[in-house]
Amino acid sequence: MTKHTNFPTPGTESENVVTFPNNSDALHPEEHPASDGHMPDGMPDGFLLRDDGIYQLRPGDDEDLEPVKICSPLIVKGQCRRPSGGGWGRVVEIQNPDGGWHELILEARDISAGPAKIVTPLSDRGLMVTNAAKAAQSVKELLNAWQPAARYDRVNHLGWVDGEFSAFTLGDGRVIGDALVVPDHGANHVAAAMHAKGTLEEWRATVAAPCSGNPLMIFALSLAFSGPLLSVLGREGGGFHLRGDTSKGKSTLQRLAASVWGAPEFMQDWRTTDNVLCRENLAA
Template sequence: MAGRTMNAATIAPLVPDAEAPAIERPCYRVYEHAITLEGIKLRPGVWHHSQNLDKSTGEYLPFDEWLCGPLHVEAVTRNEGQDGDYGRLLRLRNADHRELIWAMPNELLAGKPDTILSVLLSMGLDVDYQRRAKICQYIAAQYPKDRVIAATSTGWHTQSLFIMPRQNIGKGKAIFQSDAANVDDFRRGGTLEGWQANIGALCEGNPLLLLSVCASLAGPLLYHVQRQGGGFHIVGDSSTGKSSAILAGASVWGHGEDFKRTWRATGNGLEGIASQRNDTLLALDEIGEADPREIGAVVYAMANGTGKARASRNGSARAAKRWRVMLFSSGELGLSALMAEGGKRSRAGQEIRLMDIPARRTYGAWDSLHGMGGGREFSDAIQRASVTHYGHAGPEFIRKLLEDGNQDQLPTLLATLCNLYPTTNGQESRAAERFALVALAGELAIGFGILPLPTGAVRNAMLELFEVWRAGRGQGPSEDRQILRAVADFIARHGDTRFSSADDPQGEARDRAGYWEDNPSGRLYLFNRPGLEDAAKGYDLGRVVLALDSVGAVAKKDTGKQQALKRLPDGTRQRLYFIDPAKLEPES
């Protein structure tokens, strides 16, 4: 700038810091930008303005404390009934100058400050460590006039509003309220078009991949058809593509790997995850990592949508967690086989709530490789796509469902699809309804332009998988088959040690379960009551006899009885159950 004279007119004047309005101490103030108060420059954030006594003069002197970065208490949150779920809607600016919000439950104020501070620190709020406890005091001291409806779970809040941690879909005002602000697994990456090309299009000709993706889309329909959850368990050898199918379903709502969970969790932990997945998908990989002794109870809880009842600190009952989810699982063992490892017997209700589907297709879990070299390459492509393009299909399905405006017709559409499934008993009907629900979601997604497949593709695939499930399960109620198998196994194990000939009632028999006798059609086993109860542990004796009689295994009985009176050579008379083991194998 040589040869040039600088004067006042060519110098840009400095903009002074804003002056803070007068305050009445003590009070809290939040400053978004640097400000000058009573001649002192203050940094942005939450300040506590108070007074300290000067012991030497006896005067009260101003005292200003910086607590944290900008943190506003915007509104009071509460449920629609205005009788619970109260909280504070917090808005903060973090260390990277991003605006974030957190609907914080008021009940956290009843505990230690660490609970709240850990969340705020994880969100990136700058905090004065020495004064961190005063941040909770500041929050508790704020009473904003604005009110916001709090939603304590994801999913449908009303018939026209779907709540997600960081977005709402539909009409209505509410905000997701949670103990933590970073529980959002419903993240997005890539594009919907990328997902359609790399996962959606590959579903064609692959029933198990369709099952995974459409079961994920079926989660939001549970609310409208008023059904509980339940799901499918893909069973097959290692490295067949089961986990890839799980990732494909998870990618409908979020990052494939992050949205997926494993069975290696306690029942309480899975309750928390299920409540965060309400009205969507609970994807669980590797059932072999679950505790065989607990898995049955966990399946009931996940499908029924109700957590354990727990007591609060004062002994009163706390509100149990609730959810509706479609469950999609995988493992090398089926549910009944895993429970048997823990000495448990699976119940029909458990088997219907989580149905075993074999992963024995043409190429592991797949039927069509879409030009790829093999099943491994196809699985790898699905895995890559699930972490590249994700989190778009599910929310888009919700938007299209709301735009369509025919939610009231969904129960009728479901009933129509159910009529396509051949069933012979109530258990098969319940299973058919779940396959039909998946088919309904898939066909809607095709109509909405989300799944790039021809109309009818999902409906036909689900009918095929239902027949696969039905053939693997066998005919008749599940309890009957389990009872028949248990009695047959008991005879195979103990026929020579716990029974003796009815012609020699004094013959050796350890812990006698009854006798045997030969007749022209083969050997019959004459069970005493304790013996038959032992053979089918866990089932009511009347239910056991009903199952045996349904296949003609009760070879002889007196009028009005399920037993027959047997006179033994020593003159004693006993009522025994005459069981023909040849009838215990159910027809395939």
């Protein structure tokens, strides 16, 4: 499973990262290596991406342009919109203080608003805005002007994104496939429970292997893997009713199947569904 990106996540070896030379003459934008095709796609003039953050070229005491750090590393990977043509925004990836990278969607309407509207969700995910004068305003200006050529489709459902089976979205934000799509699941509790823990090798050794010789366990795992194949094969879905006395392993089989896709919370309770239906009927 891969989380596709339009270009490599920045690091010290990335060609998208600009390292400032010690020679002060190289700080002028027309002479800086960033002006020679080393900036990420669509990054506006006057801003530079370095391995430790974003810098803005500002006039110094002697009127020469000097790099001033405004925030920790971030990249605008592309613009995004919904299939209907609305819901425009930016697909942004930021680096938190622990070195991890997080992808999120920034709404175009928020980018056009005041700095606080756009900096708050970024800071919540770990972006560090510096104490430089008007740093937050500079971050807003950067995001507003940064318009890469890549176009992403916003997808608000899990699974296959189209009838061509070009990509498959998972609840933790990962995308399997080549299509440029960005998950837009919001606060979906099912999507939130779909996340990985441990490794594939550990799952095979501690979950799958012990099922050998037990037809019900093998059946449960097989059903868990069958969902994505139904639409590919043009088949309709269905369900199976596991019957038996209490404490005979029915819930264990459910947890076993849920482990294919995420945490135990991925299991859904029919009783909860009944309650939801009752509330909807009363509201109607």
